[in-house]
Amino acid sequence: MPEQNRRIRVLVVDDSVLMRHVLSEILNSDPDIEVVGVASDPYIARQKIKQLNPDVLTLDVEMPKMDGLQFLRNLMRLRPMPVVMISSLTQQGASVTLEALELGAVDFISKPEIDIAEKLKDYAEQIIEKVKTASVAQVAQLSDAQAKAITSRKPVVQTGGEQLSFKTTDQVIAIGASTGGTEAIREVLENLPADTPGIVIVQHIPGMFSGPFAARMNGVSQMEVCEARHDQRVMHGHVYIAPGDQHLSLRRDGARYYCKLSDAEPVNRHRPSVDVLMHSVAQQVGKNAIGVMLTGMGKDGAEGMLAMRNAGAATLVQDEASSVVWGMPGAAAKLGAAGEVLPLTKIAGRITELYAAMRPSAKTA
Template sequence: MTINVYVVDDSAVVRQTLQHLLQGDPEIRMAGSAPNPLLAGPAIKKNRPDVLLLDIEMPGMDGLTFLRQVMETDPIPTVICSTLTTDGSKAALEALAAGAVAVVAKPRLGLKQFLEESRRELVTALKTAARSRPRARSGAASAAPIQKAAARPVIAGLHALSMNKPIVIGSSTGGTQAIESVLTQLPGDSPGIAIVQHMPEKFTAMYAQRLDGLCAMNVREAKDGDRLERGVVLIAPGGRHMQLRKAGGQYFAVVADGPPVNRHKPSVDVLFRSAAECAGRDVLAIILTGMGDDGARGMKALHERGARTIAQDEESCIVFGMPKEAIAMGGVDDILPLQRVAGAISAFDARG
């Protein structure tokens, strides 16, 4: 099957270079290009491509505005390739939040050479996007200030069970949006949540900051030794693995370097396996949208220890890879649409 890619970039050099690069892969065809979204809009309506490859800075209309319009009307899998999407940039996170499947940064200088050297990364991103199923988005998340819940006083015996029942979540492609959808539905005093989302270094700190502004819970990038407590969400830092350990009846994050696991660092399997070892049946594990099989073996280990395990269903996934593998391994108790995951977390907490 040939993947038809439509390129929107105001640089003629970029368009020509991309056409040359993409011709080298038999699975990809450059179906057309335009220097700006105003010209691209009618073209992609007439001949809908499989994937959009989109710049951000362009005359007439910027790429983020165009991306949001596409995702609200007729979602097309989109890869962003822009000088604005350097590691950890606000533009990159806005693109992912708007529905982009992947972001590839390009430099302002040495552009042609960079694109040639990054051909493999770009082709992989396009093929991943082609296998995704983006969902229509009704608009940007509310930017209204969030009232954070005050920390609960620790009283002997009170909330002891629910305080010691952590939640672990793993996701990859499409996960930035899925996690936001889940967390923004939860009250500020929900059980502590540890999350591995496949992201590069420098992205996770800004991603956590963005979520903290949208959620009632307190969201931050995890640091070694952070306590996982009610009202707190810890995001594993890009380029580091995160594990859970238990000491004195409390759970703490262990953040450390190490080799990639399942080609990822952080890895969902690393988090899930540590949760199986230190929390066992007291943990709720959730695996969301993502490419590949990271987390499937860890979820199986959790299931065998008596933990409650949930996988996102195929219909609501951007990419039904990680949940599918976890289900196939027999490690999943329930398969739920994304909109029911927050309710499952609250029900888990209420059972104490």
């Protein structure tokens, strides 16, 4: 983490001369950031990390001599530091980027396929914000066992299994996350049983990435995980992840809940927005819901979670120590929206306890 009142030192690693130039120009335009060096491949980057001791690395996925994933894997094992990946907006690029986030990258910047220089400049403010957020992110060292497990893990495409497909849910769990959220969500879903009530999730992510992300989560969860579709019924034992370019909310029809997708304007600069989801859950589900706010920058979802709590829902917020960035969960806590503040490792267990206590049989026992 950079010292207070010191500029954030960035090393740009990319095999493209144009990308190195454009990223350096964008980042150097902010008075709080200094690009201290550039590197065209991981071997040069390794030497410059030793020489320059940067606070943040921007790292291209596709590079000569050693691909960005292998370099990231080595870096997070031997010298963990905040990394922002540069990825292409393609299906393959999405899959590789999600693996990079599992390996410990803090965030990613999507590289346009055409007119790179001009289109990246359109997102200059967002790129600067991502680097600043990365500079204060909490980064953990990757063990050899973790690296091996991540590399061997394959996404499993959701097949719509029939075992729980006809059981509706009278309880709903709503989860919101942003920076660091893909891994926090994985931690939660991995530790929830197959009979968990329906879960709806908003993770701030581009449209090209939400489908592959849902497939990866389906591979680690006992529940069925998919990208949400409009008018899709919310089922027990199923997880619905918002498409990366549409708002996700809930609508109720009798005792049943359905996913509702919308192209409405961004809320808190985001579409999908956690606030949109949680406000709808507060209105449609009320006290039969559980709200969960995980790591992420900004404050999206804080007001929606407060609405959930005021409606009688249980609300859980990830604590600062276990968050990559304590922006969204911190904002919810400061607003009074958090019923409980817990480390990430305890959230799945607490969700299980809460929904078990909410069952009618548990209340009358």
